[in-house]
Amino acid sequence: MNIKFNKKVVAFTAGLTVLSSPLVSFAEEQQSVNNKQSTSLQVQGNTDQPQTTDEQALKSIEASFEEVDGRGGGTVDNKKVDSLQRSEGIHEETGTLTVPNNSNRTKRSLSPISPSTSSTINGVPFTEWIVPAGNDNIRPQNYMSPKYITIHETDNTSVGAGARNHAQYLYNQAVGNTDRAASWHFTVDDKEIYQHLPLNENGWHAGDGDGPGNRESIAIEIAVNSDGNYSKAVDNAKKLVAYLMKETGVPLNNIVKHQKWSGKICPANMINNGQWDVFVNSVEGYYNNLYQPKDDITGGWYEEAIRELNRRGIMIGEGNGVFAPNRAITRAEFAQLISNSLKLPAGDASFKDLNDANSTLRDGIKRTASAGIIQGRGDGYFDPNTPITREESAIIVNKALQYKGIWGPVVNLPFSDKDQIIYKEDVQRLYGLGIVRGKGDNQYDPKGTTTRGETATFILNMLQVIENGSVE
Template sequence: MQILLKEQTRLIQQLLPMGAKNKPGRSMTPKYITMHNTGNTSKGADARAHASYLSSGASGQKVSWHYTVDDGVIYQHLSDTEQGWHAADGRGPGNSQSIGIEVCMNEGIDQARAEANAAQLVAQLMKKHNIPLSNVTTHQHWYPSKYCPALILPHWDKFVAAVETAYNGGEAQIEVSKGHSVLIEWSKGEEVKDLQSALNRHGYALDVDGTYGPATLAAVKDFQRAHGLDVDGKVGPATWAALEQEPVSQGHSVLVKWSKGEEVKELQSTLNSLGYTLDVDGTYGPATEAAVKDFQGKHGLDVDGKTGPKTWTALAQATAEKDDTLYRVQIGAYKDKSNAEAAKAAVEAAGFEAIIKMDDGEG
C-alpha cells in the first residue's frame, strides 16, 4: 500500500543502509505507532537536518526512528518492518513493535501544519499495517519519565481526533497556540514571572520578581531533569508544555540554592536542631547548601544540595530520632571555693554551661 499525503507534502525515502550502527538491524511486525517531538528548537532543525543526522551515524549514538515530519516534507529513515531505537525500552514493544515518528519543533516551523502532516501519516500507516487507533501512543507511554512528545502531549486528544478524521478520509487539522517566548538566564519581564509562578506551582519556592536569575535557573534545570527534558536551563516549547501540566502536590516545596522565604527558614532551623550553625535568614545561600550536602552525604541521599521530598523526609526522621537526653559531667570537687569558681570560669570560657553545686557530705 502506498503512503498518500497531501499534494504539498512530500515523502522522501532516505533509508539507513544495512549494517548502520545506529539501528538494531532486526525485523518486526508493527503493532503500534509511537509519537515523538524532536526536542530540537534550533533554527534549521527540520526533517532534512534530522535525516542527515541519522544518515551520518547519529554522532555515534544508538538512535534511529522511522519518519521525521515537518511542515512541508516527511523523511523516512527505516522500513516500517524494521526495528528502531527510539522508545528507550530496550527490546520492549516500544522499540521492537512500534513505528517511531518524530515531529519537528524548530524555530520558524508552522507547528500546526507539521502536526497535521504527522496525523495524516499516522492514519495512512494505520491502514497499511492494520494498526488500531488505540495503539497510537506516545514516547512517554513506554518511558514514563520522558515528557515526549512535549508539544503534542498537552493536546494529545486533539491530535488523536485529527488522526481519526484523516483515517476516515477527512482533512487533519490541529489548532496550536502560539505559546511563550524562549527564556534564558537573565531574561526579564512578565513571562519570567509566569515561569516563576509555574515553577512554584510545581513545588519550588522562587521570588516572582521577573528576573531569570541563578535560583530560577537552578529550579528550571531541576524541573527539566525530573521530567526527562534536555537539561539546558532554557525554557522553550518543551519545558513550557511540561510546566503547564497539572503539578503533583508533595508537601514541602523543592528548595534550591538562592531560594528564599519561610520554608528556607524552616529548613535552616531544622538543620540547626541537628547540630549545624546556620543563620536563620530565609536565604538558601552557600552555607545552607553546604549544610544540606553534608546532611545528604551522612544519610545516604544524592548529594545535590537540593532539598526535595527525600531530603525533607530524612530531615523529619532525623529530628524525630534525635535523643534529647542530657548528660551532666562533673569536672571535680574542691575544698576551696575560689578553686571551684576558677574551674567554672574555665569551663564557661570553653563554651559550655557550668554550675557550682554545694555538697554537704550527706548525699
C-alpha cells in the first residue's frame, strides 16, 4: 500500500508498527499480502480537525478524568522518539518506508502525521487523529516497542461521550496546559474507531509509572456512553485488537485488562459480568478467521455452528487449527459454554471436586449451577471431567431455555430408543423446538456421549430460539 507524503516516518523494526499510519481493513490488508504488490489507498474525507457538536459531552469527559492519574507512581525514563531516529529508521528524505530483510511485510509507504485521515478496519470506520506533541502529560513521545494491548472502558455513560468526543478531548488537552497525565492510543465506540497516539510511543493510562503497562502497552478505551450500543462497541474493539495483534505481533496471552497493571476494576462491565474470557476468545476467533488457517472442521456438518460460536467468543479451538469436533465434551466444558452463551451472573455454588476442573472452567460451573441450570452428581460432587451424555445435555439446554422463560412444546418422539430416555420431557421439548435431532437409524442414543460438534449445534440452536424464536 502506497500513500504519498514528504514527512517523517518510521521503519518497521521486528514487527513494530509506525509512528502514525492509517490502519487498513482486514480485507484490504489480506489482499495486499496475497497479491504481494503495492496498492493505492484513497483517503476518505478530509484532513480538517474533527469538530465537536456536543459541548456538554466534552465537559462530562473532562470531568470524568479530573481524578485520573494515568502515569501513576514510579520514575519515568524519557527516551524520546526523536533521540532514536537513527536506530529506529526515522528519516526526513523522500518518505519511503524501509522494511528490514527479516520482515515478512510487504513494502509500503505511510501517511505523515496529520490531524485527521480516514479509512476502515474490517468495515469499522477508522479515523487517525494523532494529537500534537508539546505536552508531555498527553503525548510524552517516549519510544515504545509494544508487548501488550491493554483494554479499558471509559466509565462515562454521558450522552455523546463516544470516540469522536474523546478524540476532541485529548486534542484539547494536548494543546492546553494541563498537568493531568492521561492519554491512550485508541477509543472505540459502536460506530467508529479513533487513534490518538502513534503505536511506537507510550501513553499514560495504566497507572504503573515507568512499568510495562504504560511503557510497553497499546491502550484501547471502549466507550460506554448511554446513547451508544455497548455490545457493538465491544465487537468493534475485538476487530481492532485482532488487527493490532497482526500488525505488532502482540500475542493473544498479552491482551490484558487495565486491572492487571494497577488493580483498578477496569474494564468494569466485562469484569463484573464475567465477559473477559469471552472477549479474548472472540478476538482469537477474528484473528483466526483473518488468516483462515487449516483446520479440522471445514466441510463438516458442524462447521457453521462452530464458526458462529467461535465468532461470538463462546467456543474456541484447542490450538494449532485443531477444534476436535468429534471429541466428547465434559460436564465442566458444557457448563462453561452455557455460562458464556447466556452471560450468566456470578455464582457461589460449590462442589467438593470443583478444583478437579480446569481453572478456566470453574467460574462457568459456579455460574451455571447457581442459576439452577446444572446440578451436581450428589453428595456434593460435580464430576467435572466426565463426558456428558446426550440426555444430560438435553436436560441442561432445556433448563437454560426455561431460565430465559422459554418452554418448548411436549411432542411425541420418533426415536426407536425413546423408552431408554429417563428424562423424556426435556428431549421432547427440545425436539419440538427443533434443537435436537437423532443420530441416524432412528436412534437418539441418550446414554451416548455428546461431541464438541454436537454441542456447538445444540448451543447455536438454543441461541437462535432465544434470539429469534426458532431455529434458522
